Structures are given as C-alpha cells and as structure tokens.
Amino acid sequence: MSDQYIQSPPGDAICPTFSPGDPAVLARNGMVATSQPLAAVTGLRVLMDGGNAVDAAVATAAALNVVEPASTGVGGDMFALIWMANEKRVVALNGSGRSAAAANAADVTSMGYDAIPKSGRDAGMSVSVPGTVHGWETAIKAYGRMSLQDVLQPAIDYAINGYPVSEVIAHGWKGTDTPGGLGSESKLRQRPSGLELLPTGEAPVHGDVVRLPTLGRTLQTIAEGGSEAFYKGDISQRIATYVRQSGGWLVPDDLAAHHSDWDEPISTDYRGVTVWECPPNGQGIGALMALNLGFADALRYVADPRVTDVPIDALLSKEYAGTRRDLIGPSHVVEKPVYGDPLASSDTVYLTAVDGEGNACSLINSLYQGFGSGLVVPNTGIALQNRGSLFSLDPDHPNYLQGGKRPYQTIIRMATREGEFWLSFGVMGGFQQPQGHLQVISNMVDFGMNSQQALDALRFVWTSKIPGTLASKRTCRRWTINELRRRGHTIEVKSGYDRTGFGGGQVIARDPETGVLTGGSEPRKDGAAVGW
Template sequence: MLSCLIATSVAAVGLMSPPVHGADRITGLPFATRSEVFAPEAMAATSHPLATQIALDTMRQGGSAVDAAIAANAALGLMEPTGNGIGGDLFAIVWDPKTQKLHGYNGSGRSPKALSRQWFAQNGYTDIPPHGPLPVTVPGTVDAWFALHERFGRRSMAQNLAPTVKYARDGHPVHEVIAYYWGRSVPVLSKWPGFAEQFTIDGRAPRKGELWRNPNLANTLETIGREGRDAFYKGDIARRIDAYFTANDGFLRYEDLAAHTGEWVEPVSSNYRGVDVWELPPNGQGIAALQILNLLEGYDFSKIPFGSAEHVHLFVEAKKLAFADRARYYADPAFHPAPVARLISDDYAAERRKLIDPDRAAKAVDAGGPLNQGDTIYMTVADKDGMMVSLIQSNYRGMGSGMAPPGLGFIFQDRGEQFVLKAGHPNSFEPGKRPFHTIIPAFLTKDGKPWVSFGVMGGAMQPQGHAQIVMNLVDFGMNLQEAGDAPRIQHDGSTEPAGQMVAMSDGGVVNLETGFPYETIRALMRKGHVVEFADGPYGGYQAIMRDHANGVYVGASESRKDGQAAGY
C-alpha cells in the first residue's frame, strides 16, 4: 500500500525537485514504486512473473503478440486461479499493424437454455446466488483463444499451451497475493463438488512459495491443444461437463456448450483532450469509462491539482451519472441494444454535466432520459511487428462458482449472478442470454497510431480505474508506472445492473486509497460525501506504451499485485 504522498500535479514535479515522503529516491517523483520498463522489440505485462516470462519466450520463438497472450493467459489460469481460468470469459482488443486498426473480441458465454426466470421465482429466489450451479454460464475463453489465434496466431495452439502444461505437471511456487486470496476462497467454495479435491492441499489453500500442481488441467489443456476448440465445446470434455451438472442440480448442458460462439466486435471510442480512448461496447461496461471522461472533459484539470477535493469530487459525481446509465442500459445487445452512440456523445455529456453541483455530493441520480464485483486478471503483450494485445479474463467472483468437474482441473465462472430477476429490465435473466459483464480491456491511440494498451481489473472499479489512468497520463502528466501507482478513488453504492436493483439514495461511499491528504478528506465530507477506508478494492493494472519517437516499448505493472512487466 502506498505511504502518505503529496497531493499535487505530478506534471509540476521535475527531475530536480526535492525528495518528498514516499517518493522515488532518484527522481523525486511522488507516485512511482519503481521505474518504467523499456525494451526495443517486445514487451509483456501480466499479473504473474512466470506468465510474463512465458509470453516473452513465446515471442522469442517466433510467436505473435496474440500467441504470447494466449500462452500467458493459459498460465495465469493455472497460476492465478483466484482470478481466471478456462471456466471463465475473455475480452480482447488487438492492434493489428497490417490493417492499422483495432479489432475487438467479445468472448462471453450465455445462460443455460434449460433455466428460466420463472424457475427462480418458483423456487423462492429474488436474486441469483453467487456460488454453486445456478450462476454458471457457458465459458467463452477457449473459443476466444482459437478465434484470436485463427486471425493473428503464428505458432500452433499446442505450442502455446505447452509451457502451462509443463508447469501444471511439474509444479510452480504460489505467489504471495494469490496465496492470500486463495486462502479466502477455500472455506467458501470447498462445499461444492470437485473443488476441494482439485484446488486444495489436504483441504487447505497452498501457502506462499509452496509448489502447486494441477495435472488434471495439464491433461485438459493438452487435449485442447491437440484436438482444437471443439474438444472443449463438442467433445469428451463437453460430455463430462454435462454429466457433472446433471448430477449436481445444475442446468448447463452439452447443447449449451456446442451452440457457443463469441463474436468480433468494433471497439468504440471518445476523444479525451486529443487522445482517443477505446473500449468494447455492451454487454460489457467499458463505455462507462468513456462517459466519465466525457463529463470530466468539461473541466480544466490543468488548474485542478491531483488529489485535491475538487479533483475527487468531480470524478465521483461524474462516476455516479455514468453508472446510473450503466444500470439502466448496459446489457446483451442481442436482447436489448444500448444507445451507445448517444451515451458517449459530447452533446449527451454536456446535458448530464449540468447535473453536477461543484459544492455538493449528489445523494441520488437517475439514468438519462429516453435516448436515441469481482476478481479478474488483466494482461497486455506487444511484439516486434507492432501488434499489441489488451486482454482481460475472469471467473468473476473470487475463484468462481466453486463448480469444478472432476478430472478437468478448472472452475466454472459465476457470471450469471449479474443477471436481474426482474421482468422487463434489459439485464433480466433469459435462457441463452449473455449477462452484463464487468471485465473490460482498454486501448489509447493518438493521431491514428497505437499509444497505450492497458486495463484495470476489479469489478465495478474497472471503468473508474480506466478513467483515472487516462486522467493521470493526460491531465496530470504522470509516466506509465506512476499512472498505475498513484492512489486511487473508488466510489461504491451506485445503482447496479444486477441483483435486486437497489437504487442509490444516500450518495454511496467514497473509498480513498492511502495517499490522499486529510485536507482533501475533510473538504469532501463538507461537500456531503461519506468517505471510508477500504483495504484492497482498487483493482490491478498492467500497461504497455508505444514510444514512436524512440522506437521502443514502455511497460508498467501493478504494485498491488504479484505481477511483472518485462521485455527484450
């Protein structure tokens, strides 16, 4: 956790500035826990050092950035099962140097066709439980791997998955943050069949530094690498999944898996002070980051210091307005298309900005009128040809649903918890529907050229984190590592697009990470904000920047996680 830091614009802190408490001892810059990483040919930034090394090795052996991203993502499913795995979903944005454009992939799965909202009502459910068989949706990760690989891969899928297969058989030492979250999940999930047998050591989580093996996952990945995506969705693995859920009061069936397809989607963007910020459209929440930034572009942050009460207040109020629309409009577009163009337009932002009171915190906000939580991994990879991959993948809550089919070595996501059990709502549960999704990759371009591939994992923190990273880079002049290390703001309590849809009526709560001065906290309280301490909900960040002037990559990795940025 960052120590107390000064709250001033980093742009005003030069190399010759006097040292400040908590600052870098060489540069005097107040927020960087370490320097940026530079490399001339390739870069990888992931939440696990071994996954980063696998990505670099893959590119050294002739693989593209997409090959490296798949290889690293597979490794993270083994090494960081607290955040992801092949039982979850995946979203990605790829900068393709050949077409000179961004390509988006929505790898989210759908609800079981045999389950209905009426079933939940008849069985006394007012919302979908977080664990067990009921929140399980079709996992989209394996399909996404193969779709990305078909378009951008160079090495075989068996080659991409081989490093993880070896680590799964031979073992790897568990890292500190992962061990902590693993220990929290075991007591909650061990009741579900297959979990304790495959994800504990004699009923407990592996400890920091202890070797962890998952031979069942090794066999599953080896089968997928040898036989292709259909081995997972239409082969013996799918049949074993069907049998498991049939035997354990679940609804996911072979037919759901066989029918699954992800889709290529066009990323959408807004321009923030000369930088194009790119996100994927719903059913994800990426455009909330664009809405926040559009609202904030109306204020002159060259005159508003980082960490000041005005900075935090304006950010939180913009977030409240964006999240009111998020709760109302973001859903599976196959069922309820969101008015994306209107939501991210300058005209709409200007209308909504009028609702922000510079002196008082809003207690309740509504969505705009008729228009025309969770654990995750984020990683990014860039190769010698200029391809850059922004990839995010998740089991949703903690280690997912706890449902772990015997012999397969992975846990199913509990993403279906995000559905609303209320008829008529855009995110209402329907058979064969994709739920509202929290995981979002991001990308920045300047003048049509790739600039930064980045993400901030962590449920509803993600669009808040995306907007803060952009502001840190653009408004406050931070470098790539500082932008992630600077203390973060999280507002909690907005109306959510899930569960029982309890509307915000008390203004919610502002969580400020260590590093904001007491003067800011007191001023926020005078404006009517409830400010509370929270330990840990601020997300995890990785980023790669393309330095066109020098022809190199710059990498940064989250100081709050076990990760690493490295290159060659």
C-alpha cells in the same frame, strides 16, 4: 503515511497524487505485463521464440489459469482488443459465453431466490457457457503466428510439474468468509471435486509449490484437440452434467452451439486521445461515458445488444454527457448517482502484450468471483464462472435473464493518438474497472505520468454500500479528505490486502517514432512488466 511523501498534483485537481515507486520497464523488441511474473515471462518467451503479441497474450492467459486459478481459467470468459500494425485499426473479440437455452427467471424465483445465487447449493444457475477456449483459438487463428498447442505448453508444464505460489495470489486462494458470501477456499470445500484445486486439502500459502494435474490434463486435451475437444467432447458432457446436478440448465447442445464474435470496438475522444473498448455486453461503455462525465448509467443499460436494445451511440454522445454533467454540483455529493449496486468483488486477470513490430493485444480473462461459482468439474480441474449471477430478474431491465443471452461483463482498453497505437492497458476488479480505467487514462493524459506512475498513483473507488463512499490506496492530504467529507462524501482509507479492492492494472505504451515500449504493473498485486 505522512503528507511529506505525497506530492501535490499540478493545477486544481484533487487526489491524483503519487509517491515515487518502481521505475517503468523499457524495451523495444517486445513486452508483456500481467498480474503474475511467471505468466508474464511465459508471454515474453513466446515473443522471443518468434510469436507475435496475440500468441504471447494467449500463452500468458493460459499460464494465468494455472498460476492464478482463483481469478481465471478455461471455465470463464475472455475479451480482447487487438491492434495489428499493418492494418492500423483496433478490432474487438467477444469471447464471452451465453446463458443456457433453458435459463429462465421463473425457475430462480420458484426456488425462493430474489437474485441468481452466486455459489452454494444451486450455484449452477450462475454458470453461463465458458467462452475462453473458443476465444483463445479464434484470436490465434485470425492474428497469431503459432498454434494453440504451442502456446499452451508452458501452462501445461506449470500445472504438471508445479510452481511456487506468490503472496497476493495465496491470499486470494484462501479468501475471506463474509456474512454475504464464502471465501475462495470455503467455496471449494463445499464439494469433493473442489479439492482438485486444493491439492493439500487447504489453500496454499506464500511459497508453497503447487501442482494441478487434472487441470494440466484438461489443457493438454485442448492443446491436442482445439476448441472442439472442449465444446463437443467428453469435457462438455462433464461440464453440462455437473452444472445440472448443481441447479443449472446447461446441456451439451449449449456448449456445442457456442461461438465467439468479432465486434466493432466503441470509442470516445478524450483530449486528443481516442480511447477504445469492447462494446456491450461488457461494461466498457461505462468507462467511456465516465470520460464524457456520464458514468452513472452503465448498470442501467449494459446488456447483450444481440438480444436487447442498448442505445450505445446515444449513451456515448457528448450531448447526452452534457445532460448528465448538469446534474453534478460542486458543493455536495449527488444523492443517488447510479442504478443497481456496484459492490460485488471480482477475480479477473488482465494482461497486455506488444511485440517489436507494434502489434498489440489487450486481453482480459475472468471467472468473475474467486473460483467463480465454486463448482469444479470432477476430474478436469475446471473452475466454472458465475457471470450468470449478474443477470437481472426484473423483466423490464435490458439485462433480464433469458436463454441464449450474454450477461453483463468485464472490460479492457486501448488508446490511439493521431491514428497510431499508443496504449494497451486495463484495470481489473469488477465494478472498479471503469473507475480505474478513467483514473489511469487521466493520470497519463492530464498529468503526464508514465505507465508505472499511472498505476502507482493514489486510486479512489466509489461504491454504493454507503452512498458517496470514496476510498484510497493511501492517505490523501488531510485537507482533501476533510473537504470531501464537508461535501457529503464518506471517506474510508484502505491498507494492506484491502488495497486489492482498487483493482489491478497493467499498462504498455509505445512511442511510434522510436518504437520504445514503456510498461508498468500494478503495485497492489504480484505482477510484473517484462520486456526485451
């Protein structure tokens, strides 16, 4: 792309440039935005049938389990931030699961591993209890208007009767084998039950009609029996048995003991906007620290605060951010600005729903990597996550593998202004998430972009594969790239499907005076914002 298509930002800021893309979607009665249009329309139908934002969010998440199964599902975890207009406050729901009671680092190292395997022969070690189903039910019971059975019906219909596969999702279903790991299709081929999610024996291509009957039956069982049918019935027995056969520790009691938790959200003020995240064990604190200029410590400190000490208040203090800011110089890249290795790819879905009354739900659902561990529980269509692979084997690290502990997790976001709801948004994509969140909120607060423009804008990613790497959706002005290289950064420009490495976001903003909703959806993905 030539420089003439890139507009320079105001002031001295570098690189938040954008070229005109699709217009933002406007509505007043309700809106849903997510990474697949059929799922977005599912949520909108729920709103039009009298459901509220929470009902719509759960219906959308369930539909994504079917139409984007590499990224999400009942075998994974969920988190939600909810704003109810009559309460005028943000509440946080932690729907992530814990490690098995018997999980321990000694078993991992005795098998010759220096890290928990993400897939392969002993992939069961990476499987923590799937928290999604209980999270959905908890959200619906506390704040929804419809039953879990009602909101699951569209997903069941897609699974049984079929749907056409969209382009980016087809690409993700195939995946790419690399020296460091298997692509999605290859992982599913490792075991016979994986073919339940490869209905023709191979990954579908763009436009194929796919039916997932075993997954449909599982969703129907959950619709009829609620979370108990998942955590205490035949399904839980099947999950536990299969995980143990694959090297893991889960037993039925681990699933039966699972519960979601309501948490106080954490926040920081950014130029008059209060930005909200779920607290650890999610990495949302990293995004808030980034707004304070203190992103570097997330991988060092994020862990399950119910098991180990996480200094949340200290990490979010402006004083601490100042000490971290002092380490940053304008003339050259910081040599080692993070702990750990924020490189692993992630398959996660984000969705947001806002209804006409001003209620909002920001929800994320994840298997972590493509089809998670690659383990598909026989005769259920359930792909099991591999979030447990994010535990550390270092006994001095707060995220050290222990039984009954939640691993490092994913994030979502809301923003309020002067005590009123303003934004429900998120950017999925593993360790790109806090970086993407920072860039989107900066685009809207600092540069006055609307919901769609903030997502269309150029996005950069810092990774530790090559310290100081900066990558972008499309070319910055040449002078910007040259100047960053002079300061020690390595610039790598991505195109085509490589663009998905920059995450996928959705944004819905609400004007409290007019009730007008403004929605945007990630241009690098297949999704949509829809309203009425």
